[in-house]
Amino acid sequence: MADDIMLETEGLTKEFKGFIAVSDVHLGVRRGTIHAMIGPNGAGKTTCFNLLTKFLPPTRGRIRYRGRDITKADPTEVARLGMVRSFQISATFPRLSVLENVRIALQRRRGGSFDFWRPAKALRQYNAEALDLIDMVGLGDVAETTAGELPYGRKRALEIATTLALDPEMMLLDEPTAGMGHEDVGRISALIRRVATARTVLMVEHNIKVVADLSHRITVLASGRILAEGDYDQVSRHPKVIEAYMGTDHAA
Amino acid sequence: MTVEAASLSARHSGQVPGHHQITFVVMLALLTMAPYGFYPIFLMKVLCFALFATAFNLLIGFVGLLSFGHAAFFGFGSYLSAHAAKVWGLPPELAILSGVAVAAALGVVIGGLAIRRHGIYFAMVTLALAQMIYFFALQAPFTGGEDGIQAVPRGFLLGVIDLRNDLACYYFVLAVYLCGFLLVYRIIHSPFGEVLRAIRDNETRAISLGYRIKLYKLLAFTLSAAISGLAGATKALVFQLASLTDVHWTMSGEVILMTLLGGLGTVFGPTVGAATIVTLQNHLAALGSWVTVAQGGIFILCVLVFRRGLVGELGRLLGNRQF
Ligand SMILES: Nc1ncnc2c1ncn2[C@@H]1O[C@H](COP(=O)(O)OP(=O)(O)OP(=O)(O)O)[C@@H](O)[C@H]1O
Numbered sequence: 179m180a181d182d183i184m185l186e187t188e189g190l191t192k193e194f195k196g197f198i199a200v201s202d203v204h205l206g207v208r209r210g211t212i213h214a215m216i217g218p219n220g221a222g223k224t225t226c227f228n229l230l231t232k233f234l235p236p237t238r239g240r241i242r243y244r245g246r247d248i249t250k251a252d253p254t255e256v257a258r259l260g261m262v263r264s265f266q267i268s269a270t271f272p273r274l275s276v277l278e279n280v281r282i283a284l285q286r287r288r289g290g291s292f293d294f295w296r297p298a299k300a301l302r303q304y305n306a307e308a309l310d311l312i313d314m315v316g317l318g319d320v321a322e323t324t325a326g327e328l329p330y331g332r333k334r335a336l337e338i339a340t341t342l343a344l345d346p347e348m349m350l351l352d353e354p355t356a357g358m359g360h361e362d363v364g365r366i367s368a369l370i371r372r373v374a375t376a377r378t379v380l381m382v383e384h385n386i387k388v389v390a391d392l393s394h395r396i397t398v399l400a401s402g403r404i405l406a407e408g409d410y411d412q413v414s415r416h417p418k419v420i421e422a423y424m425g426t427d428h429a430a
Numbered sequence: 431m432t433v434e435a436a437s438l439s440a441r442h443s444g445q446v447p448g449h450h451q452i453t454f455v456v457m458l459a460l461l462t463m464a465p466y467g468f469y470p471i472f473l474m475k476v477l478c479f480a481l482f483a484t485a486f487n488l489l490i491g492f493v494g495l496l497s498f499g500h501a502a503f504f505g506f507g508s509y510l511s512a513h514a515a516k517v518w519g520l521p522p523e524l525a526i527l528s529g530v531a532v533a534a535a536l537g538v539v540i541g542g543l544a545i546r547r548h549g550i551y552f553a554m555v556t557l558a559l560a561q562m563i564y565f566f567a568l569q570a571p572f573t574g575g576e577d578g579i580q581a582v583p584r585g586f587l588l589g590v591i592d593l594r595n596d597l598a599c600y601y602f603v604l605a606v607y608l609c610g611f612l613l614v615y616r617i618i619h620s621p622f623g624e625v626l627r628a629i630r631d632n633e634t635r636a637i638s639l640g641y642r643i644k645l646y647k648l649l650a651f652t653l654s655a656a657i658s659g660l661a662g663a664t665k666a667l668v669f670q671l672a673s674l675t676d677v678h679w680t681m682s683g684e685v686i687l688m689t690l691l692g693g694l695g696t697v698f699g700p701t702v703g704a705a706t707i708v709t710l711q712n713h714l715a716a717l718g719s720w721v722t723v724a725q726g727g728i729f730i731l732c733v734l735v736f737r738r739g740l741v742g743e744l745g746r747l748l749g750n751r752q753f
């Protein structure tokens with residue numbers, strides 16, 4: 179059973195100067211599933227992601243990824259172990275083009291990134307694969323556009339393409355469809371479903387329809403604690419969840 | 431609407447852009463003919479500083495790291511090449527190479543300590559370490575203290591070309607400058623350079639993709655230090671002098687000014703900036719300490735109205751191109 183679990187935390191806690199943002203979280207994400215983390219604003223979801231990917235050190239608790247204790251790892255190591263995240267505030271390389279953004283990730287995976295003596299032509303070898311990924315997220319028409327000029331929703335799509343370029347075993351997506359138009363939400367959620375067949379996905383998402391459509395399992399967080407966990411039907415009928423969501427604008 | 435890999439623009443297929451090729455050819459032609467219109471000594475000074483500023487720009491313009499201690503590499507490259515040529519009797523090419531080697535080694539140490547910090551703290555660490563190097567140069571016997579190392583022999587290049595001839599020496603310095611310039615150009619347009627641009631743009635994202643960014647910064651720092659050392663080492667032979675001026679913090683300030691005036695992150699800017707400042711220094715030399723005031727004025731002008739520098743502004747006027 180245990181090796182069925184891809185990512186696991188025990189008593190994960192984060193305090194900011196006395197304020198407890200994440201409190202005693204026991205999380206288990208099973209291999210090959212899409213696991214959603216939902217909760218009202220300020221529940222501690224992004225902080226959780228920062229802890230899991232080691233962008234923040236936990237105050238207490240342990241994190242295991244593929245059976246290996248990564249509580250003391252650094253964020254670079256985590257990425258190299260195959261767990262790659264996206265960011266809630268869209269993270270692209272704004273002065274690089276869409277194509278260059280994706281190539282950076284391909285380059286990391288394939289090596290040669292220290293080659294300062296080789297000409298830029300050496301990067302051509304990544305173009306075809308990068309363009310495929312760009313097409314996949316629906317950015318084919320803006321492949322040569324500077325990333326900083328893209329509208330918000332398309333930056334998010336670019337971020338997913340860049341993450342996918344690393345071919346990660348596990349993806350952590352922080353609100354992947356935020357700021358997207360209706361059509362793009364459909365495209366991205368279909369994409370997540372498609373790429374998740376070979377990977378494990380943990381995602382934070384406010385769009386309840388996307389959560390309901392995609393997730394195998396849902397963890398509800400409120401005030402840093404796990405409020406409920408289960409599949410969509412179980413969670414949506416949970417009295418504490420209904421209560422937590424009534425007071426907010428996410429009652430959808 | 432799908433882009434085919436074959437139909438990508440020059441930028442994405444890794445070709446050297448046409449306007450860079452043309453500018454380079456024009457620059458090469460001007461520099462080749464220059465000694466027939468200007469004093470070779472003046473031109474050699476311009477080229478040494480142009481190379482220094484180009485090396486400095488690699489760090490500030492393409493990695494976003496402001497070093498306030500680059501005089502340490504320029505100065506120590508200069509001391510070592512002077513010492514090697516004068517005391518060890520090495521030929522000019524080997525004297526210069528030993529200057530480069532010591533600057534690179536210093537770069538690894540100073541860079542290794544400084545890149546743990548960000549922004550202004552990075553600048554302060556480089557300044558502090560460079561000051562330590564300055565006091566070492568002041569005290570160590572081999573640097574000659576206040577006198578410096580004087581009467582450095584220029585020697586015979588590869589044992590045959592007599593560099594005592596100013597014209598021969600000029601073309602040698604031009605060759606050194608071109609090698610340094612093209613090396614920097616290659617670095618910023620290499621797979622490594624692409625990662626540097628990504629780190630400058632968004633460090634956090636680069637980390638989350640698994641890049642060990644400290645190693646990239648350290649390599650960039652070391653390359654910049656080594657090429658600064660090349661500039662200093664060459665300068666010591668040309669002027670037959672290595673002195674405390676070369677390691678003094680004002681030298682770090684001057685290279686910042688040259689780069690800023692020419693245009694941060696541009697290809698040709700540092701060269702234009704260096705040429706402008708060296709020319710000004712020559713013309714204003716009679717004014718004594720007013721030179722410093724003039725430089726201060728230029729600095730303020732750059733920061734307030736000329737943010738992109740001379741070459742940066744020109745590029746903007748010529749259809750938003752980067753020169
Ligand atoms: N670096 C920090 N220092 C202090 N407090 C922080 C820090 N980061 C987050 N917090 C606080 O921790 C709480 C949880 O924030 P977090 O960003 O994790 O929420 P979230 O669930 O992602 O919310 P949202 O849905 O709005 O993205 C918030 O109250 C926030 O103000």
Ligand SMILES: [Mg+2]
Nearest residue numbers: 223224225266
């Ligand atoms: Mg959040």
